Amino acid sequence: MTTVLSHAPMGAHYTKKKEAGLPVSIQGSGEAALAAKAAGASDAAQILSLTGVTKTFGATRALDGFTATIDKGEFVTVVGPSGCGKSTLFNIVAGLEEPDPGCAMRFEGNSVIAADLLGRVSFMPQRDLLLPWRTVIDNAILALEVEGAPRKEARALAEKMLPEFGLTGFGQQYPHQLSGGMRQRVALMRTFLFKRDLMLLDEPFGALDALTRTMMQRWLLDVWQKHQRTILFITHDVDEALFLGDRVLVMSARPGKVKLEQKVDLPRPRPAEIVISPEFIRLKRTLLEAIEEEAMKSFTAEGK
Amino acid sequence: MSAPQSSRALQRGALGMVLLVLAWEGVARGFNLPAYTLPSVSAILGSIFDHRTTLFLAGAYTFAEAFSGYVIGAVIGIALAVVITLIPMTRNAIVPVATSINSVPVVAWSPLILLWFGIGMPSKVVMVALAVSFTVFLSALAGLDRVDRRSVDLMRSFGAGRLAILFRLRLPTALPLIAAGLRVSTVRAVIVAIVTEMLGAYDGLGWVIYQAVLQVDFVKVWSAIFIASAASLAFFGLVGLAERRLVFWK
Numbered sequence: 001m002t003t004v005l006s007h008a009p010m011g012a013h014y015t016k017k018k019e020a021g022l023p024v025s026i027q028g029s030g031e032a033a034l035a036a037k038a039a040g041a042s043d044a045a046q047i048l049s050l051t052g053v054t055k056t057f058g059a060t061r062a063l064d065g066f067t068a069t070i071d072k073g074e075f076v077t078v079v080g081p082s083g084c085g086k087s088t089l090f091n092i093v094a095g096l097e098e099p100d101p102g103c104a105m106r107f108e109g110n111s112v113i114a115a116d117l118l119g120r121v122s123f124m125p126q127r128d129l130l131l132p133w134r135t136v137i138d139n140a141i142l143a144l145e146v147e148g149a150p151r152k153e154a155r156a157l158a159e160k161m162l163p164e165f166g167l168t169g170f171g172q173q174y175p176h177q178l179s180g181g182m183r184q185r186v187a188l189m190r191t192f193l194f195k196r197d198l199m200l201l202d203e204p205f206g207a208l209d210a211l212t213r214t215m216m217q218r219w220l221l222d223v224w225q226k227h228q229r230t231i232l233f234i235t236h237d238v239d240e241a242l243f244l245g246d247r248v249l250v251m252s253a254r255p256g257k258v259k260l261e262q263k264v265d266l267p268r269p270r271p272a273e274i275v276i277s278p279e280f281i282r283l284k285r286t287l288l289e290a291i292e293e294e295a296m297k298s299f300t301a302e303g304k
Numbered sequence: 305m306s307a308p309q310s311s312r313a314l315q316r317g318a319l320g321m322v323l324l325v326l327a328w329e330g331v332a333r334g335f336n337l338p339a340y341t342l343p344s345v346s347a348i349l350g351s352i353f354d355h356r357t358t359l360f361l362a363g364a365y366t367f368a369e370a371f372s373g374y375v376i377g378a379v380i381g382i383a384l385a386v387v388i389t390l391i392p393m394t395r396n397a398i399v400p401v402a403t404s405i406n407s408v409p410v411v412a413w414s415p416l417i418l419l420w421f422g423i424g425m426p427s428k429v430v431m432v433a434l435a436v437s438f439t440v441f442l443s444a445l446a447g448l449d450r451v452d453r454r455s456v457d458l459m460r461s462f463g464a465g466r467l468a469i470l471f472r473l474r475l476p477t478a479l480p481l482i483a484a485g486l487r488v489s490t491v492r493a494v495i496v497a498i499v500t501e502m503l504g505a506y507d508g509l510g511w512v513i514y515q516a517v518l519q520v521d522f523v524k525v526w527s528a529i530f531i532a533s534a535a536s537l538a539f540f541g542l543v544g545l546a547e548r549r550l551v552f553w554k
Binding site: 091094095096118119120121122123125127129131132133142143145146147174176194 | 452454455457458459460461462463464468472473476479552553
């Protein structure tokens with residue numbers, strides 16, 4: 001039971017149970033958690049639900065009936081072969097693009113269209129997209145500034161966050177003076193400072209070397225646990241998807257839909273060695289099989 | 305550019321200048337050329353000293369025209385490019401008109417401009433503004449168009465509107481190109497002011513040159529040219545300096 005509790009995603013899920021005045025004994029609340037799960041994710045627990053999301057560009061169908069729900073406080077990773085419509089999915093959830101008519105999207109319990117999501121989820125694109133004329137601090141507070149927060153307060157807030165993002169002493173530097181890993185952390189800091197419950201991270205570590213990448217993954221888990229946000233994370237790296245996620249969604253080759261949904265029952269906090277545990281390997285095999293099949297499909301499709 | 309590099313470039317420039325002046329002086333004296341062909345540099349410098357008050361006042365007059373036309377032109381050029389960026393459908397109206405106005409040399413407009421705005425300062429300011437606005441407009445438009453689509457999307461995802469995107473993203477991104485356009489326009493501004501003065505004016509370096517030609521005083525023509533060139537270089541240098549300060553991240 002205790003283990004179940006420690007895996008349980010944090011955030012609303014967890015707090016709700018407490019508010020309901022359930023017994024504080026570990027035994028009792030563990031049962032309650034299971035009961036809540038069994039009752040099916042209620043609307044309140046879901047932050048985002050997508051039903052049959054389809055997107056067509058001219059003659060190309062990028063997404064075809066993508067259906068998924070994300071619970072509050074969850075860390076969900078999305079893997080798929082290149083060109084499977086992952087980025088299109090993110091653009092829709094970020095509110096940048098409208099899906100084709102006929103799909104249903106719910107956000108924080110309300111039915112929404114994509115444009116409603118502009119300014120309501122914090123989105124981090126693949127490239128860091130830091131503004132070269134702004135210092136680290138001023139890049140980090142960009143979203144706050146857009147929201148109309150006073151610069152001085154926003155800067156003070158960002159200044160306090162520098163150590164947590166490994167940027168102590170770099171606040172007044174310009175992006176071109178930083179390494180790739182640091183730039184990525186500035187971009188993440190900008191995303192975290194834009195305080196929204198749902199964060200979309202599009203292959204944030206894709207451009208980093210393997211060592212830096214592992215460090216960043218562990219660091220991200222720490223930060224996520226401290227800040228209690230919901231994260232939807234795109235990657236093409238199966239190890240990364242398993243190491244980070246509570247759940248992994250494997251996407252099919254284009255047109256993209258959910259091919260496989262895999263729960264990751266690995267205990268948290270996850271040590272680096274977990275990637276060589278038998279359980280991890282078993283999950284990895286399942287995922288790789290599913291992805292392999294799709295990668296072959298998109299490979300042969302391209303060859304046509 | 306690093307400091308030692310720029311000072312070496314400066315040294316080379318100065319050396320080239322000295323060699324040119326020496327060769328010029330040698331040719332003019334050695335071949336005993338008449339002043340209407342090529343006066344010696346020393347004669348020109350002497351003439352500048354003799355006419356220093358006239359030349360200084362005329363130079364100030366011309367620079368005032370060039371500078372005010374330059375500022376007006378720069379504002380118009382940047383404003384037009386911004387309008388096109390904010391209201392994309394205006395592009396197809398503004399660009400062809402601006403291009404057709406500028407498809408003839410600016411000087412071709414001077415008779416009309418002199419007719420409409422008179423022989424005094426306003427006509428020169430209008431001519432300079434016309435010339436500068438087009439150059440700045442083209443570079444500002446190119447700069448604003450160069451903005452990364454993904455950066456715009458990022459700003460939109462923060463809930464930013466068009467104006468926030470313009471001031472926080474588009475204009476700073478366009479700044480290097482706008483600054484380059486502004487730098488190139490400095491020389492153009494002085495040239496257009498002088499040429500227009502030669503076609504009709506009450507004062508200014510162009511007018512001094514025109515008068516000196518009528519009086520067959522070629523040394524004075526040369527001294528006015530020297531002053532104009534010095535003013536042009538100083539203007540160019542100052543704007544270039546401001547550019548390096550402003551676009552520090554390039």
